[in-house]
Amino acid sequence: MKSLKTLVTALTLSATVMAQAADNVKVGFVYVGPTGDAGWTYSHDEARKYVVDQLGDKVETSYVESVAEGADAERVIRNLAAKGHDLIFTTSFGYMNPTLKVAKRFPNVKFEHATGYKQSKNVGTYMARAYQARYLTGLVAGKMTKSNVIGYVASFPIPEVIRGINAFTKGVREVNPDATVKVVWVSTWYDPAKEREAAETLILQKADVLTQHTDSAAVIQTAEAKGIYAIGYHSDMSAYGSTAHLTSAVHDWRPIYLAKTKAVLNDTWTKEDIWYGIKEGVTDIAPLNDAIPADVKAMVLAKKAALKAGTIRVFDGPIKDQSGVEKVAKGASLSDGDLKGFGWYVEGVDGKLPKS
Amino acid sequence: MDIDLITNILYATVRTGTPLILVALGEMVCEKSGVLNLGQEGMLLMGAVVGFMAAVTTGSLFVAVLLAIVAGILMSLLFGFLSITLVSNQVATGLALTIFGAGLSAFLGSSYVGVGITGIEPMSIPFLSEIPIIGKIFFQQDPLVYLSFILFGVVFWIFKSSRIGLQIRAVGENPEAANAMGINVHKVRYMAVIFGGAMTGLAGGYLSLAYTPLWAEGMSAGRGWIALALVVFASWKAERIMLGAYLFGAASIMHLVMQGLGFEVAPNLLAMLPYVATIAVLVLLSSNHMKTKLSAPMSLGTPYRPQV
Numbered sequence: 001m002k003s004l005k006t007l008v009t010a011l012t013l014s015a016t017v018m019a020q021a022a023d024n025v026k027v028g029f030v031y032v033g034p035t036g037d038a039g040w041t042y043s044h045d046e047a048r049k050y051v052v053d054q055l056g057d058k059v060e061t062s063y064v065e066s067v068a069e070g071a072d073a074e075r076v077i078r079n080l081a082a083k084g085h086d087l088i089f090t091t092s093f094g095y096m097n098p099t100l101k102v103a104k105r106f107p108n109v110k111f112e113h114a115t116g117y118k119q120s121k122n123v124g125t126y127m128a129r130a131y132q133a134r135y136l137t138g139l140v141a142g143k144m145t146k147s148n149v150i151g152y153v154a155s156f157p158i159p160e161v162i163r164g165i166n167a168f169t170k171g172v173r174e175v176n177p178d179a180t181v182k183v184v185w186v187s188t189w190y191d192p193a194k195e196r197e198a199a200e201t202l203i204l205q206k207a208d209v210l211t212q213h214t215d216s217a218a219v220i221q222t223a224e225a226k227g228i229y230a231i232g233y234h235s236d237m238s239a240y241g242s243t244a245h246l247t248s249a250v251h252d253w254r255p256i257y258l259a260k261t262k263a264v265l266n267d268t269w270t271k272e273d274i275w276y277g278i279k280e281g282v283t284d285i286a287p288l289n290d291a292i293p294a295d296v297k298a299m300v301l302a303k304k305a306a307l308k309a310g311t312i313r314v315f316d317g318p319i320k321d322q323s324g325v326e327k328v329a330k331g332a333s334l335s336d337g338d339l340k341g342f343g344w345y346v347e348g349v350d351g352k353l354p355k356s
Numbered sequence: 357m358d359i360d361l362i363t364n365i366l367y368a369t370v371r372t373g374t375p376l377i378l379v380a381l382g383e384m385v386c387e388k389s390g391v392l393n394l395g396q397e398g399m400l401l402m403g404a405v406v407g408f409m410a411a412v413t414t415g416s417l418f419v420a421v422l423l424a425i426v427a428g429i430l431m432s433l434l435f436g437f438l439s440i441t442l443v444s445n446q447v448a449t450g451l452a453l454t455i456f457g458a459g460l461s462a463f464l465g466s467s468y469v470g471v472g473i474t475g476i477e478p479m480s481i482p483f484l485s486e487i488p489i490i491g492k493i494f495f496q497q498d499p500l501v502y503l504s505f506i507l508f509g510v511v512f513w514i515f516k517s518s519r520i521g522l523q524i525r526a527v528g529e530n531p532e533a534a535n536a537m538g539i540n541v542h543k544v545r546y547m548a549v550i551f552g553g554a555m556t557g558l559a560g561g562y563l564s565l566a567y568t569p570l571w572a573e574g575m576s577a578g579r580g581w582i583a584l585a586l587v588v589f590a591s592w593k594a595e596r597i598m599l600g601a602y603l604f605g606a607a608s609i610m611h612l613v614m615q616g617l618g619f620e621v622a623p624n625l626l627a628m629l630p631y632v633a634t635i636a637v638l639v640l641l642s643s644n645h646m647k648t649k650l651s652a653p654m655s656l657g658t659p660y661r662p663q664v
Contacts, residue, residue, distance in 0.1 A: 034462055034573030034574055035573075036462060036465060036466050036469040036572060156624075157623075184612050184616055185615060187611075187623050187624055187627035188577070188627075190574070190577065191577040192563075192567075192568040192570065192572060192577070193372070193375075193567050193568055194577070194608065196567065196568050197372060197608065197609060197612055201368075201609070201612040201613050204364055204613075204616070205616045216568075216572050217570060217572070221472070221568060221570060239472050240470075240472050240570060241472065351616075352618070352620055354622050354624075
């Protein structure tokens with residue numbers, strides 16, 4: 001009798017599942033690095049796990065990690081689409097054209113491409129205003145430096161990275177007009193040993209606060225070993241140097257991933273060009289180290305609140321470039337279009353911007 | 357450039373070259389015996405992850421280094437079993453070992469990402485470290501760097517004037533002849549492969565315990581492949597491997613330092629410098645075609661099947 005009841009329940013259950021097939025979405029993720037990099041890919045995978053936690057069995061996710069940008073990416077994305085995924089997040093700039101190409105052949109699958117600028121009928125884009133957090137961390141760095149030299153380990157001179165350097169420098173100079181930001185390009189997104197050597201080079205040139213736009217925590221660790229300060233990027237990197245780590249500029253993709261998955265569930269998905277920041281909680285700073293004086297902490301948090309409320313913007317004028325020419329007048333501000341194509345350094349960056 | 361800066365650059369050079377030296381010396385011994393092991397990158401990652409896990413769990417850096425070496429040896433035994441005992445294709449097996457090592461290390465290390473440890477610290481050698489310039493460059497490094505000097509000496513001596521070196525070479529040149537002379541070809545090849553595994557495991561430990569004391573997936577960032585290329589360009593000579601590795605290190609450091617000094621060269625061009633400089637110098641050194649040909653092991657990559 002009992003087994004019959006179980007059978008009936010099972011049948012009813014499976015029937016329910018069949019009827020609600022539309023209420024279950026398959027979401028695929030394509031990552032450029034390993035999920036264990038503690039950086040960029042890690043922040044995306046955390047958000048994927050969050051979506052699973054929130055939506056339970058309504059969602060089924062799968063991911064492919066360490067997918068090289070280029071021909072291989074197209075194959076991976078096409079594979080995911082062919083396997084019946086309803087929504088696919090492609091999380092690196094270089095996946096832009098492969099994503100668009102595959103999207104054309106799978107008009108019923110929705111695609112979301114991170115950091116790109118091309119959309120189509122079923123391809124939306126999303127990005128984080130990480131520069132807002134960069135600006136806040138710049139305020140901290142400007143206050144904490146004693147040598148007035150701040151080191152910045154950077155990957156490649158593309159607008160996204162340059163925007164971060166400029167926002168950071170703007171924060172630094174706002175609280176400390178004598179400080180300069182020295183940039184070293186390592187020409188890689190991920191190579192812990194090389195990032196460390198770049199950090200050492202900057203320390204040799206008197207930098208006493210470091211930050212990085214690369215994917216590992218080696219810079220924080222080097223700062224800890226040398227007894228200076230550092231500011232992390234992508235995720236909270238305090239585990240790598242509890243004394244050195246002042247704060248980190250972090251991404252939190254959870255709001256975007258949850259909203260987009262829900263939109264596909266409810267059949268309300270539309271293609272958008274999302275650029276969320278502090279206000280939406282997609283960009284933030286990690287908890288501030290106690291080495292930072294209370295008044296500085298209060299100032300940083302007040303600026304964060306102002307960014308959130310929209311009363312200030314990071315690139316409000318007056319802004320001068322390196323040669324001292326005023327690029328943005330007082331009362332004006334850079335548009336989103338300007339920000340997406342940043343190709344010059346603001347005043348306070350030491351060194352010449354290389355041609356990318 | 358002042359002398360302090362140059363000293364600092366050279367100091368960093370030695371550190372940068374060390375993992376390449378360890379991997380390349382091990383692979384050189386392996387290749388001299390006629391076995392081409394393309395699994396260096398995978399073994400390097402396994403050494404790194406096992407060493408790091410051991411450091412976190414046991415708290416002893418010494419144990420951690422030993423276990424990194426053991427991890428490298430186990431990986432090389434797997435390679436040896438497949439390519440020597442089962443006579444599989446060395447190239448395919450080596451590539452499989454790299455993929456396997458990368459995947460397994462990521463799997464093992466997944467819960468160790470974000471864990472911080474105190475790594476192996478530099479240790480000055482008394483007296484030697486006080487020599488001006490040279491002392492700072494070579495004798496204020498960490499113990500694993502000193503170990504690399506010693507291991508260089510050992511490998512150099514093996515091929516310069518030891519019986520075992522002759523046996524390895526005989527096996528690598530002509531295994532049939534070596535067999536006829538009474539050398540156990542499989543035994544010598546196994547030993548060479550295991551030595552290579554130990555060296556690469558040690559290099560992995562150097563990365564995750566001394567150079568950047570952390571574990572992150574794929575942290576070797578292609579150093580295994582660079583070391584493999586180095587062996588060929590150094591035409592299987594230990595002293596040239598040493599030279600090439602330091603040259604590569606120096607050029608990598610220069611790429612960073614020159615930017616700080618305000619040289620207006622595109623960093624992408626500077627990033628090529630290590631590869632270009634190393635290849636150029638080693639190719640010039642081995643420009644004598646006949647000599648180079650002689651130093652390449654004749655039966656490199658060819659499995660040996662004992663005649664029944």
